[in-house]
Structures are given as C-alpha cells and as structure tokens.
Amino acid sequence: MRHVPKSRIMVSLAVSATALVALAGCSGASGSEGADGDATLTYAIWDQNQQPAMEKIAAAFTEEHPNVEVEIQLTPYKEYFTKLQTAVSGGAAADVFWMNGPNFQLYAGNGVLAPLDGDGIDPADYPEGLIDLYSYEGELYGAPKDFDTVALWYNTALFDAAGVEYPSADWTWDDLKSAAAKLSDPAAGVYGIAASQYGQENFYNSIAQAGGEVISADGTTTGYDSPEALAGIELWTDLIADGSSPTAQQMTDTNPEDFFLSGKLGMFQNGSWAAIAYADNPDIAETVNVAPLPAGATGNQSVIHGVANVANAKSEHLELAKEFAEFASSKAAADIQAATGTVIPAFNGTQQAWVDALPQYDLQVYIDALDTAVPYPVSKNTAAWTSIESEVLSQVWSGGVSAKDGLAQLAEQMQAALDAEAE
Amino acid sequence: MTDLIAQRTAAPISELDRGRSAAPGEPGRPGRGPRAGRRRGPAQSAWWALLFIGPTAAGLLAFYIWPTIRTFILSFTESGPFGGSEFVGLDNYVRLIEDPELLGALRNTALYTVIALVGIPIAVAVAALLNTAGLRGRSVYRTLYFIPVVTMPAAIALVWRMIYNGDYGVLNEMLSVFGIDGRSWLTDPSTALVAIAVVGIWAGLGTNIVIFLAGLQGIPDTVMEAADLDGAGPVRKFFSITIPLLSPSIFFVSVISVIGALQVFDLVYMMLGRSNPAMPNTRTIVYLFYEAGFSDNERGYAAAIAFLLLIIILVLTVVQFRLQKKWVHYE
Numbered sequence: 001m002r003h004v005p006k007s008r009i010m011v012s013l014a015v016s017a018t019a020l021v022a023l024a025g026c027s028g029a030s031g032s033e034g035a036d037g038d039a040t041l042t043y044a045i046w047d048q049n050q051q052p053a054m055e056k057i058a059a060a061f062t063e064e065h066p067n068v069e070v071e072i073q074l075t076p077y078k079e080y081f082t083k084l085q086t087a088v089s090g091g092a093a094a095d096v097f098w099m100n101g102p103n104f105q106l107y108a109g110n111g112v113l114a115p116l117d118g119d120g121i122d123p124a125d126y127p128e129g130l131i132d133l134y135s136y137e138g139e140l141y142g143a144p145k146d147f148d149t150v151a152l153w154y155n156t157a158l159f160d161a162a163g164v165e166y167p168s169a170d171w172t173w174d175d176l177k178s179a180a181a182k183l184s185d186p187a188a189g190v191y192g193i194a195a196s197q198y199g200q201e202n203f204y205n206s207i208a209q210a211g212g213e214v215i216s217a218d219g220t221t222t223g224y225d226s227p228e229a230l231a232g233i234e235l236w237t238d239l240i241a242d243g244s245s246p247t248a249q250q251m252t253d254t255n256p257e258d259f260f261l262s263g264k265l266g267m268f269q270n271g272s273w274a275a276i277a278y279a280d281n282p283d284i285a286e287t288v289n290v291a292p293l294p295a296g297a298t299g300n301q302s303v304i305h306g307v308a309n310v311a312n313a314k315s316e317h318l319e320l321a322k323e324f325a326e327f328a329s330s331k332a333a334a335d336i337q338a339a340t341g342t343v344i345p346a347f348n349g350t351q352q353a354w355v356d357a358l359p360q361y362d363l364q365v366y367i368d369a370l371d372t373a374v375p376y377p378v379s380k381n382t383a384a385w386t387s388i389e390s391e392v393l394s395q396v397w398s399g400g401v402s403a404k405d406g407l408a409q410l411a412e413q414m415q416a417a418l419d420a421e422a423e
Numbered sequence: 424m425t426d427l428i429a430q431r432t433a434a435p436i437s438e439l440d441r442g443r444s445a446a447p448g449e450p451g452r453p454g455r456g457p458r459a460g461r462r463r464g465p466a467q468s469a470w471w472a473l474l475f476i477g478p479t480a481a482g483l484l485a486f487y488i489w490p491t492i493r494t495f496i497l498s499f500t501e502s503g504p505f506g507g508s509e510f511v512g513l514d515n516y517v518r519l520i521e522d523p524e525l526l527g528a529l530r531n532t533a534l535y536t537v538i539a540l541v542g543i544p545i546a547v548a549v550a551a552l553l554n555t556a557g558l559r560g561r562s563v564y565r566t567l568y569f570i571p572v573v574t575m576p577a578a579i580a581l582v583w584r585m586i587y588n589g590d591y592g593v594l595n596e597m598l599s600v601f602g603i604d605g606r607s608w609l610t611d612p613s614t615a616l617v618a619i620a621v622v623g624i625w626a627g628l629g630t631n632i633v634i635f636l637a638g639l640q641g642i643p644d645t646v647m648e649a650a651d652l653d654g655a656g657p658v659r660k661f662f663s664i665t666i667p668l669l670s671p672s673i674f675f676v677s678v679i680s681v682i683g684a685l686q687v688f689d690l691v692y693m694m695l696g697r698s699n700p701a702m703p704n705t706r707t708i709v710y711l712f713y714e715a716g717f718s719d720n721e722r723g724y725a726a727a728i729a730f731l732l733l734i735i736i737l738v739l740t741v742v743q744f745r746l747q748k749k750w751v752h753y754e
Contacts, residue, residue, distance in 0.1 A: 082717060089506035110505050189590070197698055222636035244592075252699050253588045381504075387718055390698045398700030399608070 044097035046080040094319040099310045102382035108136035113140045114313040120326035127302040142308025142344035143329035147269040149302040157287045167291035176294040180244035183266035194256035195236035195245035195268040207232030208374045209296030219379035225411035248397035272366040304373035377412035385417040428569035498726035539684035541626035550635035569629035580693035615701035638672035
C-alpha cells in the first residue's frame with residue numbers, strides 16, 4: 001500500500017454538501033382528467049386514525065358526483081408540512097389538503113390557497129374561533145373540519161388513595177396546586193401533575209387564564225413581556241420547583257403522557273383527541289376522568305385549535321376542489337366523523353355524537369370550553385417564533401434561566417421575528 | 424452515518440490487501456502494470472479506463488458534484504417559502520459568521536470529534552486481542568462487534584435513549600448497585616454530548632475493527648519471529664512492531680472518523696430533539712444546518728452552513744495528509 005486513495009477521501013468530503021439534495025425536492029402527479037369529464041381529486045391528510053372516516057366522506061362525495069373520484073394521500077404529521085411545502089413549490093400539491101393554524105397564514109398569505117367564497121359554506125355553522133383562525137385579510141380560506149380544546153384529566157385511583165376530592169368546574173389554580181402537592185409521593189415515584197413544556201395543553205391556556213396573551217390578535221406583537229404571561233409560565237415552573245411535577249429533565253427523558261398512562265401521575269392536561277386513546281388503553285381506561293381546566297385570575301379559558309380543509313389555488317379542478325373542501329367540512333361529513341369518536345367535528349350541533357361515543361367520561365367539558373375559548377396563537381410565519389419559543393422556554397423549564405429573564409429574552413427575539421415577517 | 428462509513432471501507436480493505444500481497448519477496452507485481460500497458464498501447468488502455476470509470480463517474484457527477492455546485496449557488500440566494508429565489512451575494516455568509524449559535528455548534532462538533540477519536544485506540548486494542556493466536560470463538564466475537572454496524576441508527580438511538588433514561592434507565596440501575604447516583608444523562612448539559620459520543624463510538628467500532636484486523640493480518644510473521652528472537656515481550660512487540668506497521672490503517676481510520684464525526688447529526692436528532700434543555704451544549708453543525716434548512720426553511724442559509732462545513736473538513740483532511748508524513752510508516 002503506497003498511499004490512501006486521496007481522491008476517494010476528497011469525494012467523501014462532498015457528502016457534507018449533498019445533504020442539500022433533499023432540499024431540491026420531489027414531485028408527484030396531481031389530479032388528472034379523463035376524456036369524458038371524469039376527474040380524480042387528491043386529498044392529503046396526516047392522521048392514520050382518521051383515514052377510514054375520510055374514505056367514507058370521499059365515497060359520499062363520489063355518490064353526489066359519480067364522475068369524480070377522491071384519492072386520499074396519507075403522510076405522517078412529522079413530514080406532512082415539509083413535504084407539502086416542497087410539493088407546493090414544485091406545483092405538485094394535492095387538490096385538497098388538511099391545514100393547521102400555525103401554518104395557515106403562510107399558505108394563505110402566499111396565494112397557495114383558494115378562497116372559499118362560494119355558497120357552499122356558511123361561517124355561522126362553525127365556532128367563531130375557527131372561522132377567525134382560517135380567515136386571512138377578511139376572506140375565509142379554510143373550511144373548519146374539527147376542533148380541539150383542552151381539559152384536565154385525572155386519575156381517580158390516585159385521588160382516592162390520597163384522600164383528595166376530584167377536580168370540579170369551580171377549581172382555581174390554588175386548588176390545582178394544593179391537590180398536586182398532596183398527590184405527590186416522591187418515594188413511590190408518583191407526581192401530582194405533569195408541568196410539561198407544552199403550549200397548547202399547558203401554558204397557552206394558563207397565559208390566557210392569567211389575562212395575558214401569547215401574541216396580539218393581529219399577530220404582530222408578542223405578549224410574552226407582560227406580567228400576566230409571566231404568571232402563566234410560573235404556574236408550571238412553580239409546580240416543578242415544589243416537586244409536584246416531574247422535572248423538565250425527566251419529562252424530556254420520558255414522555256410526560258407515559259407517566260399518566262402508567263398510573264404515576266394524578267393530573268394531566270390534554271386535548272380532546274386524548275379521549276379515545278385513553279378509552280382504548282386497558283391500563284387506565286377505568287380509572288381516569290376529565291374535568292374543566294382550573295381558573296386563573298380571569299377565568300378558565302382553553303385555547304381552541306382545529307384542522308381545516310383547504311383547496312389548492314393551483315388545482316386543475318379548482319371548482320371541484322373548493323366544493324370538496326366544503327363538503328368534507330359539511331354536516332354530512334361531520335356526522336360521519338363524529339360517529340368514529342376520533343375528533344370533535346367543527347360543524348355546530350354535530351358534537352353530541354362525539355360526546356355520546358364515550359359516555360364513561362364527562363366529555364361535555366370539551367364542548368363547554370367553546371364558550372370562553374381563546375384562539376390558538378398564530379402569525380404569518382408562526383414557525384419562525386415557535387422555534388425560538390421552544391428553545392428559550394426549555395432553559396426556563398430546566399431552571400437554566402429564571403422565568404422573568406427567559407421571558408424578557410423570548411419577547412425580544414420573538415418580536416424581532418415578527419418584525420421580520422411584517423417586512 | 425454508519426452506512427456511509429460501511430460503503431467507504433469496502434474499497435480500502437481491498438486496497439490494504441493488495442498492498443500487503445505486494446510485500447517484498449512476492450514475485451509478479453512489479454512490472455505487471457507497465458508490461459500490460461505496452462502490449463495494448465496507450466490509446467486502447469485509455470478507452471478501457473474510461474469504460475471502467477464511466478459508471479462511477481456518471482453517478483458521482485449526478486449525485487455528488489452537480490448537487491455540490493447547486494448548493495454552492497444556493498448559498499448566495501434567499502428563497503421564498505414556496506420557491507423563487509433572489510441573489511443576495513454574501514449575505515448568508517455574513518449572517519453565519521454573526522450567528523451566536525455557530526460558535527456553540529463549532530465548539531460542540533469539535534468536542535464530539537475529539538471524543539469520537541477515542542474510538543480508534545479502542546478499536547486497535549480490540550482488533551489486536553481478536554487477532555491473538557489460538558483465540559477460541561473468534562468469529563463469534565467478530566460478529567458481536569460488528570452487529571451495531573448493521574443495525575439501523577434509529578433503533579440504536581431508541582435503545583440507548585432507554586439505557587440513558589434518568590428514571591428507568593439500565594445504566595442508572597447498574598450504577599445504583601455501586602451506590603452511585605445516576606442522572607438524566609441525555610438532558611444534563613454537562614453529560615449529553617459525551618453520552619452521545621459514547622454511542623457514536625460504540626456504533627462505529629465494528630467497522631474500524633475490521634479494517635484493523637485486515638491490517639494486522641498483513642503483518643508478516645517473520646517480523647514477529649525476529650522480535651521474539653531478539654527477546655521482545657508482547658507489550659514491546661505491540662508498540663514497536665504492531666503499531667508502526669498498522670499506521671497506514673490507523674491513518675485511514677482517523678481520516679474517515681474525523682469526517683464522520685464532523686457530520687454527526689442522526690444521534691443528536693433522534694436522541695435529543697429540539698426542546699431538550701441540553702441542546703445549546705449538543706447542537707452540532709449539521710444539526711444547525713437541519714434547523715435552518717428544514718425547520719426554518721431557509722435553504723440559502725442552510726447551504727452556506729453546508730459549505731462552511733465542507734471547507735472545515737477540507738482543511739482538516741489536508742492537515743492530516745500533511746502530518747501523516749511524520750508518523751505513518753509505509754513498508
């Protein structure tokens with residue numbers, strides 16, 4: 001051996017740069033039209049649990065339009081938006097697809113979505129918070145498909161063992177804290193509550209309950225520099241500090257929900273999507289129930305979020321795509337969804353079937369939360385500041401910086417990101 | 424990462440073998456090439472060369488060189504969220520130099536690389552032990568050491584996450600037997616990077632051992648016998664004969680290890696995740712690239728990061744090639 005093949009090593013250097021190949025994107029076929037007016041619409045979704053319901057809805061649409069077939073494309077949530085963005089750039093996105101709040105304005109603001117301006121949808125049929133979420137500059141772009149609010153799940157066995165009364169509708173933060181302290185038993189590895197660094201399930205709610213906001217209603221100003229926001233964050237960091245919750249480190253190591261599922265957690269705030277998962281889990285199905293969130297200074301608000309059906313503005317069958325987006329959020333479609341018990345349909349009046357699907361839990365609390373629900377915080381480029389949020393707050397949660405200093409830093413960086421959006 | 428390494432090593436092993444078989448005393452090799460060349464004539468052999476290089480060259484061009492050029496161009500642009508890009512000159516590079524996260528990422532990557540290099544002496548030691556004459560069950564040991572190389576990185580990350588778990592991990596369970604209080608290894612900023620590097624070393628050990636075994640088996644018995652006659656003990660033989668004669672393999676492995684370590688991403692991504700409190704102490708350059716390119720969707724900026732890494736790797740590799748003259752012994 002005279003020398004190591006130099007060229008081979010030099011070539012392998014290039015590997016570092018080629019990771020970008022993946023950015024160049026991929027493409028796929030969009031809807032196609034046959035000679036006799038037959039059309040195939042593509043419909044992109046991310047939840048496998050809901051696929052059967054979506055197939056039924058697609059079949060119902062084909063019944064009304066015998067020439068039209070709807071092909072469902074399932075992409076796991078983790079890759080859904082990365083793939084969608086690439087597909088839109090390459091002109092290969094589905095005709096109709098699911099959209100969520102954090103991404104909506106980015107798509108609507110860049111002309112990717114078609115406004116739903118026809119007669120097929122009446123905003124009065126849906127919760128106001130969802131219509132607001134999917135309107136951009138006064139026009140509705142998304143037909144609300146479902147919604148989720150947040151409530152307080154609790155383990156009755158642990159409450160009974162500790163002799164603590166179950167959470168009730170008139171609970172305040174103080175009740176929550178004292179119950180959590182009583183339920184905690186470090187020797188047995190039992191904690192009162194999981195004060196995890198979750199926005200939608202935890203601190204987005206508590207900031208609203210304290211009278212603060214994460215972002216101004218017009219999505220241009222941060223709300224993290226207010227004393228109310230600080231109170232909303234400290235509710236959780238205090239619970240960790242006094243040992244009523246596992247530490248941030250523990251909850252990074254072990255998924256906080258796993259503590260609840262293994263009977264080691266007295267209380268766990270979670271969205272309405274959790275109901276069916278808990279009912280199907282033999283370990284805890286019998287021992288858990290759900291109550292409204294505890295009230296802070298201004299009430300017990302929950303954030304409301306929901307998925308919407310949107311039509312691709314570049315669809316080859318634009319009118320059909322808009323029609324299907326509206327149909328997939330109509331009463332007929334909502335009834336199909338509600339019967340499966342997976343998610344709460346957004347169409348007003350169809351929610352009862354979802355509540356009735358699991359009579360063993362007080363699921364009505366999720367519907368009642370609509371009355372005071374606050375919108376999920378979004379802006380034109382939500383991802384730009386949520387990445388800052390999760391990074392800075394991880395230092396607050398782990399105790400690396402104080403909540404006060406952390407929020408000051410977060411407010412400054414988030415405002416800079418929002419100002420950049422506005423340009 | 425691991426599969427890339429596996430691909431790269433296939434050729435070098437044969438390279439090593441060829442080198443060994445051409446050891447002095449074996450007839451045939453000198454003159455074989457030139458003689459063949461004279462018979463066919465230079466024009467004809469050029470055609471043959473092209474034919475053999477062609478498929479590889481085409482692949483390289485399409486999948487390595489062209490994307491590299493595109494990446495380079497991309498690094499001078501700023502792209503919109505749904506395509507369309509504008510030329511921004513050196514803006515991305517200026518921003519990169521001013522990015523406070525870059526310094527942390529460089530520091531973390533450098534630290535990871537230094538720790539990862541500890542894997543080389545471990546691999547040499549294990550290979551030497553596996554090469555001991557009369558070792559029973561040698562193939563069993565070799566298989567055991569090689570299993571991590573053929574295991575999916577995702578599975579490795581998942582299992583090690585469980586091992587390192589602060590509450591229920593096997594590691595802390597074992598430590599508690601000795602009365603040592605464990606910790607959340609992957610979320611503690613002071614241990615997370617080391618914890619990941621240990622997994623990286625473990626996962627790459629098998630490949631390195633195979634390369635060193637090939638090198639060890641090429642060391643002629645006559646040299647060892649001569650040392651025996653001169654009265655050298657096993658330790659003396661290891662340091663005075665084995666290590667120097669193995670130095671070409673060690674050099675190759677260290678070049679590949681440094682490149683691999685500088686590109687570490689999968690373990691950080693799968694074992695830590697973005698809201699991990701230890702992230703500022705574990706974010707590597709490629710992770711920074713991933714965040715920019717895929718989370719924040721700033722492709723031009725991500726391309727600039729990729730190019731910075733390319734330059735760093737280039738410089739370090741050139742330095743290694745310069746330094747090899749001082750310590751690598753070719754026969």
